[in-house]
Amino acid sequence: MIQLMNTLSGKKESRASKKLLMYVCGVTPYDHAHIGHGRCYVAFDVIYRLYSFLGVEVVYCRNFTDIDDKLLHRAHIEFGDRLRYHEIAQRYIESFTRDVSALGCIPLRVEPRVTDNIAQIIDFIEKLISAGHAYESQGDVYFDIETFPEYGKLSKQKTEDLCAGVRVDIREGKKNSLDFALWKSEPEGQFWQSPWGYGRPGWHIECSALAKTYLGEHIDIHGGGLDLLFPHHENEIAQTESLYGAPFAHIWVHNGFVTINKEKMSKSLGNFFMLHEVFEKFDPMVVRYYFLMHHYRAPIEFSFELLEVAQKNYEKIVRIFAEVELGVTYKHPIFDAMMEFLCDDINTPGFLGTFFEYLADIQADKQLLGVVKAIFTDILGLTLQPIAKKEVVITPEIQQLLDERKKARQEKNWKYSDELRDRLKSLGVEVHDEKI
Ligand SMILES: [Zn+2]
Numbered sequence: 018m019i020q021l022m023n024t025l026s027g028k029k030e031s032r033a034s035k036k037l038l039m040y041v042c043g044v045t046p047y048d049h050a051h052i053g054h055g056r057c058y059v060a061f062d063v064i065y066r067l068y069s070f071l072g073v074e075v076v077y078c079r080n081f082t083d084i085d086d087k088l089l090h091r092a093h094i095e096f097g098d099r100l101r102y103h104e105i106a107q108r109y110i111e112s113f114t115r116d117v118s119a120l121g122c123i124p125l126r127v128e129p130r131v132t133d134n135i136a137q138i139i140d141f142i143e144k145l146i147s148a149g150h151a152y153e154s155q156g157d158v159y160f161d162i163e164t165f166p167e168y169g170k171l172s173k174q175k176t177e178d179l180c181a182g183v184r185v186d187i188r189e190g191k192k193n194s195l196d197f198a199l200w201k202s203e204p205e206g207q208f209w210q211s212p213w214g215y216g217r218p219g220w221h222i223e224c225s226a227l228a229k230t231y232l233g234e235h236i237d238i239h240g241g242g243l244d245l246l247f248p249h250h251e252n253e254i255a256q257t258e259s260l261y262g263a264p265f266a267h268i269w270v271h272n273g274f275v276t277i278n279k280e281k282m283s284k285s286l287g288n289f290f291m292l293h294e295v296f297e298k299f300d301p302m303v304v305r306y307y308f309l310m311h312h313y314r315a316p317i318e319f320s321f322e323l324l325e326v327a328q329k330n331y332e333k334i335v336r337i338f339a340e341v342e343l344g345v346t347y348k349h350p351i352f353d354a355m356m357e358f359l360c361d362d363i364n365t366p367g368f369l370g371t372f373f374e375y376l377a378d379i380q381a382d383k384q385l386l387g388v389v390k391a392i393f394t395d396i397l398g399l400t401l402q403p404i405a406k407k408e409v410v411i412t413p414e415i416q417q418l419l420d421e422r423k424k425a426r427q428e429k430n431w432k433y434s435d436e437l438r439d440r441l442k443s444l445g446v447e448v449h450d451e452k453i
Contacts, residue, residue: 344387
């Protein structure tokens with residue numbers, strides 16, 4: 018039985034069912050996916066794979082927020098026309114799909130775009146208005162926070178404290194500063210027609226409406242990055258639970274942040290890396306392995322030096338399994354112990370620790386080695402293919418450094434030669450010396 022840490026209850030919980038419904042918040046495709054996205058979708062891919070491995074069918078739905086202020090802004094900057102936002106969305110949805118697939122994430126069958134589901138969103142908003150949980154104000158529609166007393170239960174905050182902390186965004190006609198937009202009015206003829214005039218949906222409503230459309234009113238697992246806990250997930254709960262009067266999701270799962278120099282990686286701080294940039298230097302499987310060296314809820318400190326360490330470990334694992342045939346089933350206490358780590362809130366570091374600790378025993382038993390390989394490939398999603406060495410183009414700059422280093426070595430100037438080796442390494446060139 019798989020236990021997952023439920024942010025809502027603060028306890029590890031499980032769902033006993035042969036079929037589970039899982040919703041994970043997707044990206045807003047206005048730019049390439051960064052390393053934080055990679056981490057999130059690898060984490061949920063492993064959860065998805067683990068359930069499948071144990072014979073549980075998971076219907077996994079992940080959305081694309083393909084209409085949003087950021088998309089409109091980007092279209093305005095690039096084309097001078099914000100209504101060409103769908104071209105931006107298409108480009109970055111393709112980029113996202115390439116990146117997560119390189120990371121070994123299983124392609125999803127349910128991956129709805131918001132713009133294909135506007136009717137369902139309008140319907141959800143209409144129902145909220147009829148039930149007295151939302152109100153229209155000059156073409157905009159807001160969720161009425163006062164009608165949902167449990168607001169704040171996921172992020173463990175009180176409405177009074179939240180009100181005090183909220184930046185006053187006095188859009189005309191809001192009853193309470195915490196009320197959030199379900200529908201945003203736009204000039205006549207733009208975007209979509211609705212009972213409240215032309216406009217487009219607010220951000221939060223899409224996940225409630227899409228989960229309802231593709232999975233149902235109640236789901237088993239709802240996931241996303243920790244940055245979505247508040248207000249996004251809190252608002253999703255308010256929308257869905259006030260309408261259907263029962264828990265939206267049983268288990269809320271949040272993955273931790275990626276930090277750089279101990280600071281949260283974020284676009285606004287300028288300290289972030291796009292996945293495709295990282296893939297230029299490292300094989301995506303090394304990046305995936307690097308994520309799995311950490312517990313999905315723990316923060317990950319990201320650096321290229323740490324990726325080098327991950328690469329060495331990963332290459333070792335690839336060598337161990339190079340000639341090993343995949344096993345199907347085999348009863349063994351070491352195998353059970355390793356599976357137990359994964360079933361206990363996806364403890365991948367615990368799993369890897371056990372693997373290295375009992376490596377000699379595992380290697381001594383061919384059948385055990387085969388089933389352990391299956392965990393690496395089927396659950397952790399690591400292909401275990403040898404890493405292709407990146408081809409280095411010898412530029413005139415690199416040639417000059419190589420010549421200079423050769424001379425330094427002939428002159429036995431080891432310090433300078435080491436300095437040059439490091440400079441070459443930073444350019445992607447590894448030098449292997451022969452004795453002189
Ligand atoms: Zn969401």
